[in-house]
Amino acid sequence: xxxxxxxxxxxxxxxxxxxxxxxxxxxxxxxxxxxxxxxxxxxxxxxxxxxxxxxxxxxxxxxxxxxxxxxxxxxxxxxxxxxxxxxxxxxxxxxxxxxxxxxxxxxxxxxxxxxxxxxxxxxxxxxxxxxxxxxxxxxxxxxxxxxxxxxxxxxxxxxxxxxxxxxxxxxxxxxxxxxxxxxxxxxxxxxxxxxxxxxxxxxxxxxxxxxxxxxxxxxxxxxxxxxxxxxxxxxxxxxxxxxxxxxxxxxxxxxxxxxxxxxxxxxxxxxxxxxxxxxxxxxx
Numbered sequence: 001x002x003x004x005x006x007x008x009x010x011x012x013x014x015x016x017x018x019x020x021x022x023x024x025x026x027x028x029x030x031x032x033x034x035x036x037x038x039x040x041x042x043x044x045x046x047x048x049x050x051x052x053x054x055x056x057x058x059x060x061x062x063x064x065x066x067x068x069x070x071x072x073x074x075x076x077x078x079x080x081x082x083x084x085x086x087x088x089x090x091x092x093x094x095x096x097x098x099x100x101x102x103x104x105x106x107x108x109x110x111x112x113x114x115x116x117x118x119x120x121x122x123x124x125x126x127x128x129x130x131x132x133x134x135x136x137x138x139x140x141x142x143x144x145x146x147x148x149x150x151x152x153x154x155x156x157x158x159x160x161x162x163x164x165x166x167x168x169x170x171x172x173x174x175x176x177x178x179x180x181x182x183x184x185x186x187x188x189x190x191x192x193x194x195x196x197x198x199x200x201x202x203x204x205x206x207x208x209x210x211x212x213x214x215x216x217x218x219x220x221x222x223x224x225x226x227x228x229x230x231x232x233x234x235x236x237x238x239x240x241x242x243x244x245x246x247x248x249x250x251x252x253x254x255x256x257x258x259x260x261x262x263x264x265x266x267x268x269x270x271x272x273x274x275x276x277x278x279x280x281x282x283x284x
Contacts, residue, residue: 036246039123040065040114042093043240044077049089053079056091063114065243070211071108073097081128081188081239083162092128092188092239098136098232102219106140109213112241113147117206119245122156125210126193127241131181133225135234136214141175141194147207152176153194161191167226176215181224188239203245212238 040063044056056077058067069075073095080092099108116123129139141158142150153175163169164187168180171192179189202208214236216222221230 036244039063039116039119039243039245040112041240041242042067042112043084043086044080044091044093045084045086045089046091049086051088053077053089053091056093058093060114063243065112065114067093067110067112067241069095069109070111071099071104071213073108073110078235078237080237081130081190083128083188083190083240092130092237095236095238096233098214098221098234100232101221101230102216105215105221106142106213109139109211109236110238111150111209111211112243113207113209114243115206116202116208116243116245117204120203121246122195122198123200123202123208124193124195124244124246125242126191126244127212128188128190128239129177129179129192129212130186130188130237130239131179131224132186132235133181133183133223133228134231135181135224135236136216136230137178137180137222137224138215138217139177139212139236140215141177141210141212143196143202143208143210145201145205145207147209150209150211153196153210156194156196156200159191159193159195160189161193163187163189177212179224180226183225183227188237190240208243210243 040060042058043061044058045061046055047057047059054077074097076094077091078094080090084090093110095110131137141153143153144150154173156173158171158173158175160169160171165182165185166179166187166189168178169189171177175194177192196202214221223230224234
């Protein structure tokens with residue numbers, strides 16, 4: 001019987017630690033892990049649906065954030081992207097009144113501010129864009145880590161989904177969107193998506209924001225329509241603007257302390273159970 005004594009602590013410890021691991025796993029699963037999730041989203045639909053897509057709202061439809069037009073463009077609301085499944089109130093944000101030919105490149109468009117505080121791993125932004133034939137064919141994605149200074153994005157991954165009847169559509173790692181719109185019946189390019197590199201300054205950042213601005217090639221704006229001339233009254237619609245993350249919420253200090261407390265408590269219980277079994281074994 002004495003030959004079996006050394007095995008008792010090992011068996012007990014394994015069993016106890018397994019139970020502790022399951023307990024910590026159950027606790028942590030609700031606090032530390034999550035799948036890819038939306039941080040903030042704008043669908044521009046009216047807060048109270050009114051079956052009218054000429055009215056809408058720039059308030060975030062999910063999460064919190066702020067949206068604003070910049071560079072002197074004017075705004076309105078119009079029919080939204082097919083990707084918005086709203087039954088009767090599908091609305092997009094419409095921008096017009098762009099800079100004159102060859103001027104103010106990279107200054108006019110829409111800006112979106114959304115805190116990513118508490119979220120780690122790569123940040124992703126996505127939106128749907130629709131240009132009329134006389135709008136600029138080129139728009140640049142820029143981002144800020146301090147809430148003030150914006151710069152062209154770089155190093156990430158650009159992609160897009162459905163292009164409708166658009167042609168020559170591209171969106172690269174530098175955040176430059178280029179699209180040739182049909183001369184009539186313009187369509188949204190859906191799911192224009194940019195994923196920032198892992199470890200960027202935009203993660204867990206209360207001052208994160210991005211903007212989509214018109215830019216020109218060389219000294220001239222190119223019209224989105226292949227057979228059209230650029231015009232300041234050209235129209236850009238933007239819809240389903242989304243900030244998301246595939247990361248894990250950063251635990252609050254209280255949560256971290258609670259986890260450490262559980263670990264410490266588990267260690268004490270395991271040690272106590274081990275010595276109790278050793279004492280019983282020595283008496284047998």
